[in-house]
Amino acid sequence: MSLVVVGSMAFDAIETPFGKSDKIIGGAATYIAWCASNFTPVKQISVVGGDFPQSELDALTNRGVILEGVQVKKEEKTFFWSGKYHLDMNTRDTLETQLNVLENFEPVVPESYQDCEILMLGNLVPGVQSSVIKQMKTRPKLIVMDTMNFWMEIMLDDLLHTISLVDVLLVNDSEARQLSGEYSLVKAAKKIMAMGPKYLIIKKGEHGALLFHENEVFFAPALPLEEVFDPTGAGDTFAGGFVAHLAKTKNLSFENMKSAIILGSAMASFCVEKFGTQRLTEINMDEIKERVQSFVSLVNFDIELV
Ligand code: AMP
DSSP states (O other), X not given: OOEEEEOOOEEEEEEETTEEOOSEEEOHHHHHHHHHTTTSOEEEEEEEETTSOHHHHHHHXXXXXXXXXXXXXXXXXXXXXXXXXXXXXXXXXXXXXXXXXXXXXXXXXXXXXXXXXXXXXXXXXXXXXXXXXXXXXXXXXXXXXXXXHHHHHHOHHHHHHHHTTOSEXXXXXXXXXXXXXXXXXXXXXXXXXXXXXXXXXXXXXXXXXXXXXXXXEEEEOOOOOSOOOOOTTHHHHHHHHHHHHHHHHTOOSHHHHHHHHHHHXXXXXXXXXXXXXXXXXXXXHHHHHHHHHHHHXXXXXXXXXX
């Protein structure tokens, strides 16, 4: 199934208890594309400034990511985000967000993207996400959306409108609580699904992810890792693995979404092993298969009650 990805492409500056990065390549759509392109072709929609390295765009092209929908605004600066992780590496503070090119971004969906069957709306201005949905002449079979607390704080109405248009919403646990006003994640899930999405994925960092649909719930753990170097992009990489699995297997059932969140978790476990996108640029299919196998062993058990 053809996959279109929308989201930020960025410069990030990251501080963790173990180190600090200079300005490195980041952005939701960047992580999603690096991850998903292991499995399926990706058509990307984003915007960068003249300061974004051509070599980074070329590296994505070489992996089969189509960049026709990525605007390069030569006179402007790329979106910049900086964040600082707490000691537990599960929570972070945003230190700075400079929207730059994102401020007035008007996405244009190329004609060649109109065959889109799965639309992945990575983290971005909610109005830009909904504009891409509107430009699709035929509604994609599945629309998946990621977002973050930043948009809940400054553009809640736009965000709620976009949420009402999608099939699957991805948020982390604190965002699910903020969006619903409920502490219990089960109650939060019910309230959020009433806003529109038929499926909800709540990411819980090192504690895995929950997939909700109607009255069903499925849990995928995160792989216990000895060292987490930089969690930035783990959520986007998770989303990339999730949609890529659905696109590759051409199966949008709840059962297949369970496998898709396992692949998402496996891919996210690579992302956190090095700063930025670095680890995602190195992995190969043998390593991915081995990692997925570790997940199978992690949760596989027999039990017989006597
Ligand atoms: P994650 O760690 O998966 O939540 O995603 C981190 C990525 O999201 C970073 O590479 C940032 O560049 C990007 N990001 C942070 N804030 C925003 C925002 N407000 N809009 C779009 N992308 C963002």
